[in-house]
Amino acid sequence: MAGCSGTPYSSQNRIQKALERESEPVEQYRIGPSDTLRIVVWRNEDLSVQVPVRPDGRISVPLVGDVSASGETPEDLAGKIEQGLDPYIRQPEVSVIVTQMGSHEFSHRVRVTGAVRQPTSQPYREGMTIMDVVLGAGGLNEFANADSATLYRQLEDEVVAIPVDLDAILNDGDIRTNHRLIPGDIITIPERRF
Numbered sequence: 001m002a003g004c005s006g007t008p009y010s011s012q013n014r015i016q017k018a019l020e021r022e023s024e025p026v027e028q029y030r031i032g033p034s035d036t037l038r039i040v041v042w043r044n045e046d047l048s049v050q051v052p053v054r055p056d057g058r059i060s061v062p063l064v065g066d067v068s069a070s071g072e073t074p075e076d077l078a079g080k081i082e083q084g085l086d087p088y089i090r091q092p093e094v095s096v097i098v099t100q101m102g103s104h105e106f107s108h109r110v111r112v113t114g115a116v117r118q119p120t121s122q123p124y125r126e127g128m129t130i131m132d133v134v135l136g137a138g139g140l141n142e143f144a145n146a147d148s149a150t151l152y153r154q155l156e157d158e159v160v161a162i163p164v165d166l167d168a169i170l171n172d173g174d175i176r177t178n179h180r181l182i183p184g185d186i187i188t189i190p191e192r193r194f
Helices: 012-020 074-085 102-107 130-136 166-172
Strands: 035-041 049-052 058-061 065-068 094-101 109-114 120-123 149-155 158-164 186-189
Touching: 012 149, 012 158, 035 058, 035 074, 035 102, 049 058, 065 074, 074 094, 094 102, 109 130, 120 130, 130 166, 130 186
Parallel strands: 109 186
Antiparallel strands: 035 049, 035 094, 058 065, 109 120, 149 158, 149 186
């Protein structure tokens, strides 16, 4: 616990840059491990399958075998499967439908640890703030050092430590440090030293 008591915060310049970083919009969904895909081969129902993306990022498709799916858009993956089916079917037409987005659900989360009633990992929602996540974790426990919380955010090749005064947010209505969150943020609340 001694390591938590003196959190060295990042420089004001790095903190400002990290806070200016906004959530990046998802322009095209990229398939990842733990997603579930429905592969539909037009006019060939026996080749249409529902498959999970394995931890190695690959899927198994009839006649084609293993295909690398992780990192691909559904449209790109459909094209790869069409190429694999081309020797067996004349002008194959393939659709890839993401039926379960397990990888996105894991990578687009915010986490809160330390002196909260229930440390948790929550799905990210647009507009989510520090207070939302702390309340979602059941609030602070009786040992929380609420004025020494830290928001950790990835910025380029480093993690930036941003001070958060939860005492001011929750008890005084001072929301200056109630920052908007982005996927991947981690909030830690240390315990008081007695």
